[in-house]
Amino acid sequence: MVLNIFFLTVTIKKRVMNPEEIMKRERIQKITEENKDRQFSMYRPF
Structure with a gap:
């Protein structure tokens, strides 16, 4: 049996x-x- 554990730490x-x-x-x-x-000025509807 294989147990894979992954921990990730994020620091802000x-x-x-x-x-x-x-x-x-x-x-x-x-x-x-x-x-x-x-x-906007170029593409506004006429």
């Missing part, structure tokens, strides 16, 4: 972001929002 750690990363994420979010607005 909050990430500390420096100001450069915060600015980069804000810039990416702004660009993404602008692209969504452009797509």
Whole structure:
């Protein structure tokens, strides 16, 4: 008889972001929002 037991441990750690990363994420979010607005304006029904 074989008994296989598998244990998995997941550790979640909050990430500390420096100001450069915060600015980069804000810039990416702004660009993404602008692209969504452009797509909406191009594809809205006439």
